[in-house]
Amino acid sequence: MTGASLPNRWKLPDLGLGVGLRTQHFRHITEHWPAMDWFEILSENFIDTEGRPLHFLDQIAEHYPIVMHGVCLSVGSTDPVDFGFLDKLAALARRVKAVWLGDHICWTGVAGLNGHDLYPVPYTEEGLRHMISRVRIIQDYLERPLVLENPSTYLTFASSSMPEEEFIARLAVEADCALLLDVNNVYVTCRNHDLDPLAYLDAIPYEHVVQVHLAGHTDNGTHCIDTHDGRVIDEVWQLYGRVHRKTGGRATLLEWDANVPKFPVLQQEVGKAARFRNGTKIVTSAAA
Amino acid sequence: MNLARAPRLDTLERWMQAVVMHPQGAMPGVRSAPARRLLPQAAVDLDSVVLPSKALSAVERLDIYAHMYYARLLEILVEEYPTTRQILGAEAFERACRRFLARHPSRHRILNRLSERFPAFLARHLPRGPRSGLAVDVARIERAMEEVFDAPRAEPLTAAQFGAIGADAWQRVRLAVIPGLRLLKLRYPANDHMNAVRGKGQPRIPRPRASFAIVYRRGYQVFRRDQEPVQFRLLAALASGATLAAAVRGSVGGRRGNADELAARLGAWFREWAAAGLFSGIERQATGRRRR
Ligand SMILES: [Fe+2]
Numbered sequence: 054m055t056g057a058s059l060p061n062r063w064k065l066p067d068l069g070l071g072v073g074l075r076t077q078h079f080r081h082i083t084e085h086w087p088a089m090d091w092f093e094i095l096s097e098n099f100i101d102t103e104g105r106p107l108h109f110l111d112q113i114a115e116h117y118p119i120v121m122h123g124v125c126l127s128v129g130s131t132d133p134v135d136f137g138f139l140d141k142l143a144a145l146a147r148r149v150k151a152v153w154l155g156d157h158i159c160w161t162g163v164a165g166l167n168g169h170d171l172y173p174v175p176y177t178e179e180g181l182r183h184m185i186s187r188v189r190i191i192q193d194y195l196e197r198p199l200v201l202e203n204p205s206t207y208l209t210f211a212s213s214s215m216p217e218e219e220f221i222a223r224l225a226v227e228a229d230c231a232l233l234l235d236v237n238n239v240y241v242t243c244r245n246h247d248l249d250p251l252a253y254l255d256a257i258p259y260e261h262v263v264q265v266h267l268a269g270h271t272d273n274g275t276h277c278i279d280t281h282d283g284r285v286i287d288e289v290w291q292l293y294g295r296v297h298r299k300t301g302g303r304a305t306l307l308e309w310d311a312n313v314p315k316f317p318v319l320q321q322e323v324g325k326a327a328r329f330r331n332g333t334k335i336v337t338s339a340a341a
Numbered sequence: 342m343n344l345a346r347a348p349r350l351d352t353l354e355r356w357m358q359a360v361v362m363h364p365q366g367a368m369p370g371v372r373s374a375p376a377r378r379l380l381p382q383a384a385v386d387l388d389s390v391v392l393p394s395k396a397l398s399a400v401e402r403l404d405i406y407a408h409m410y411y412a413r414l415l416e417i418l419v420e421e422y423p424t425t426r427q428i429l430g431a432e433a434f435e436r437a438c439r440r441f442l443a444r445h446p447s448r449h450r451i452l453n454r455l456s457e458r459f460p461a462f463l464a465r466h467l468p469r470g471p472r473s474g475l476a477v478d479v480a481r482i483e484r485a486m487e488e489v490f491d492a493p494r495a496e497p498l499t500a501a502q503f504g505a506i507g508a509d510a511w512q513r514v515r516l517a518v519i520p521g522l523r524l525l526k527l528r529y530p531a532n533d534h535m536n537a538v539r540g541k542g543q544p545r546i547p548r549p550r551a552s553f554a555i556v557y558r559r560g561y562q563v564f565r566r567d568q569e570p571v572q573f574r575l576l577a578a579l580a581s582g583a584t585l586a587a588a589v590r591g592s593v594g595g596r597r598g599n600a601d602e603l604a605a606r607l608g609a610w611f612r613e614w615a616a617a618g619l620f621s622g623i624e625r626q627a628t629g630r631r632r633r
Contacts, residue, residue, distance in 0.1 A: 101451045102491035105561035125450035131351035138450055163354040167447040168410055172357060179350050208402035209392045212347035247395050275396035276405070 058301030063198055063231060065153060065263045068118055068304035070326055072319045075309075079109040081316045086116055088320065093306050096123035096154065100141045114149040120200075120264070120304070121146055121154035122233070125167065128187050128201065129160035129174040139194050146195075153263060155200030155233055158184070158221060175210035176220040181227075188228035200263055201225075202233035205241040205270070205279035217242060218256035225261040232257065234303075235266035236292040237285065241277040250292055259299050267293060267326065268308040282311035284322055294329040302330055348380055348390065356380045356390070360403055361410050364443040367403035414442055414455065421456055421487055424535050425463070425480040428472060428546070437463060453491050460484050471529075471546050478531035478552075485523035485556035486563050492521030497559075497618030503611065506623060511585040517622035518580045521558035524573065527551065532567050559618045572610050576619070584626065 069090030074082075081087065092113060099107050113119070123142065146154050159171040174180045192199050203221055215223075225232050234257060243250040267290075269283030285293075285307070296303070307323035348356065356379040363370030370376055372384055383390040391399040418438045419426060426434040441462045447455050460480040467473035497519060506514055530547050532554045537544035553573035556565045568576065571593050578588035593603060614620065 097451055101453065103493045104490045104558070108561055129354075131354055135450070160354055161450075162447075163351070163358050165448055166358060166362070167450060168358060168362060168406075169413055169447060169452065170361075170406060170409055172354070172361075172406065175350065175353055177347065177350070183350055207405040208399070209394075210353065211388065211390055211392050212353070245394060276394070276402075278405070 059259050059299065061231065061263045061303075062229075062260050063263065065198075065231070066304070067302040068120070068152065070323045070330075071118075071120070071304065071306045072323055073122075073306065073308045073310065074110070074113065074119075075313050076106060077313045078316045078319075079106070079113075083109060083112050087316060089117060091118040091120065091152070091304065091306075093120045093122050093308075094149070096121045096142060096145060097125050099145055099149075100138075110149060118152050119149040120306075121149070121151040122200075122202070123154070123156040124169070124171065125161055126156035126191070127161040127167075128156060128158065128191065128199075129172075129180070129184055130163050131160075131183070132163050132165065134187065134190055134194075136194065139191065143195055146197075153197065153200050153231065154195070155202065155231070155264075157202045157204045158224065159204045171204040171206075173204065173206040173208065173210070174220075176213035176215050176217055177210075178214065181215075181220055181223055184224050185228040188224065188230045192228070192230060198229070198231045198263075200231040200233050202235050202266065203238050203242070205235075205238040205245075205277075207245055207276060207278075209246055216248070216253075216256075217246075218253040222256050222258050225258050230261070231263045232261045233264040233266060234262050234296060235268070236296060237266065237268040237270055237289050237308075238279060239292055240286075240289050241270050241279050244272075244277045250288075251295070254292060254295055254299075259296075262296070262300060262303055264304045264306065265293065265296055266306055266308055267323070280311055281308045283309075285325070290325070290329070293326065297329045305330075352379050353390075356383065357403075357406075361406040362446060363407065364411070364439050367400050367407045370407065371400065371403070411439065411442065414447065415439075417452055418456055418459070422459070422480055422483045424538050425476050425483055427538060427543075428476045428479060428534075429467075437467065440466060453487060456484060456487070471549065474549060475529040475531060475534060475546055478525075478527040478529045479535060481525050481527065482531055482535065482554055482556060482565055485525060486565065489521040489523060489556055489558040490563050492519075492558060495519040495521070495621040498615065498620045498623065500615055502623065503615050503620075506585070510625065511589070513626040514585050515582055515624045515626065516579050516585070516620045517624065518619055519557065519621045522580065522619055523556045524577050524580060525554045525556065526573070527554060530567075532565055535565070555619075557617060557619055564617070572606075575607075575610065576614065579620075 071089060071091035071093055074092040074094045099110055142154060157171050160174060162168050188199055239250050239253050243253055267285045268281045269285055271278045271280040305326050307319060309319055356376055359376040360367050360370035363373055371387060377384050380390060387399045391403060393399050415435060415438050441459055445458050460477060463480050464477045528549050528551060530550050530552045532552060534544060534547060553568045553570055554565055555568055574592035575588055578591050
């Protein structure tokens with residue numbers, strides 16, 4: 054399944070196959086240094102703490118490339134940008150030598166509150182202008198591209214005047230930010246909004262995509278929830294294959310956050326991506 | 342879509358937040374006064390703000406977010422307060438959590454601060470009685486365990502550094518305690534109760550009895566243990582910045598008793614604290630100034 058090789062605009066590397074770093078695996082990883090190309094961390098889990106998780110992360114960051122992915126940046130919020138929080142993100146990025154850092158195309162709270170969830174922005178011209186200006190401010194401050202992910206969404210605002218994929222494409226191009234394309238979220242969102250995932254994928258500007266997420270979800274029949282609690286379904290693998298054909302390879306990450314299995318199960322599941330990547334298996338074993 | 346009636350972004354965000362954070366769910370949220378002030382038309386015609394899908398109505402779609410908001414935060418509180426929950430029972434605990442979250446919604450990006458006011462909230466809002474009293478004390482210990490887990494690292498003093506403090510220097514020496522130490526004066530033997538829960542599951546609710554617990558981190562492990570009342574007072578005095586001499590005088594000074602026995606007890610306490618790594622620094626005051 055060879056595809057065209059389309060580099061991203063920043064020439065950020067295809068890190069290979071990685072998984073989300075989870076507490077349950079700290080010991081396994083630091084005792085066995087298992088084969089894994091890279092890890093993604095949830096930034097907020099390592100901010101405002103000097104406890105055990107940071108102690109393990111320091112060791113793991115010595116052995117594997119680390120990417121920072123957050124859930125609280127709230128880029129779409131109409132509250133003021135929290136520069137103190139950006140400083141903390143930047144400090145963590147320096148500490149773990151993060152290859153890149155990002156968050157989601159969403160808001161997580163307003164009026165000083167935090168819902169700790171990824172809330173959709175209305176896909177309006179006003180929403181787009183707002184997101185673009187916020188992304189620019191944050192990127193200027195951090196002096197690096199922000200890697201923003203399409204979230205799973207469960208509702209559509211009546212005021213939306215464009216489809217999600219168009220909003221994301223315009224945001225990426227006009228704010229000049231990078232994208233993390235979560236193909237499971239594409240599937241979930243399209244199921245929830247009666248949309249065509251292939252049309253969604255075709256609208257994405259792939260020179261802005263630097264990373265891909267894979268995950269499992271829960272299908273409730275009437276709607277899907279992005280639960281990250283199981284294996285990747287076939288339809289999502291097909292979407293992944295399509296993205297690979299369009300890009301020629303992007304850093305690929307499996308998210309598994311609930312009912313977290315033993316580490317070898319993650320290795321095996323993310324390893325399935327190899328069949329779409331010209332057979333490229335996980336190459337890095339840190340046990341050097 | 343009627344563009345003239347399209348809500349502004351900040352209005353829409355505030356409205357959605359008021360709806361999905363409403364403790365009774367999305368529909369009561371849509372009808373609540375704060376949401377109606379922001380978007381009155383939503384209470385009359387919800388589909389003019391949120392579209393239904395083929396399978397779900399607008400309110401069902403909002404309820405997905407409303408449900409996740411409480412489910413996610415409840416999960417965190419359940420994880421942080423296992424013994425408090427066991428004492429109150431799962432249902433009463435969840436009721437208390439929902440009231441707490443409605444009263445103190447999360448204001449921090451980092452979730453470890455979510456429940457910093459939870460023990461005080463329980464103290465104010467639980468019905469009076471031994472079960473509640475014990476639950477509040479256990480909640481204070483469980484919260485302290487959360488806090489010291491995340492506390493800044495500090496290198497504890499070694500036995501040699503301790504030994505080097507001569508008795509003649511006691512008037513001038515202050516000890517710095519590690520950031521990961523909490524001292525808790527309690528109305529119930531809460532720490533004992535937590536040990537009993539770990540041991541055999543469902544111990545009885547004890548009678549009120551003052552207890553003095555410390556919670557601390559050694560390396561990356563969190564510990565809790567009880568102190569004798571005088572020992573606790575001494576440690577509290579040291580933690581508040583008193584010199585060794587002033588702390589000893591203030592906590593054990595007025596007591597009658599055998600001086601040798603007191604010295605032996607002091608020695609044992611300091612050894613215990615040193616082994617637990619509770620002190621991270623020695624400050625020597627310039628000579629000539631004495632605190633009384
Ligand atoms: Fe994702």
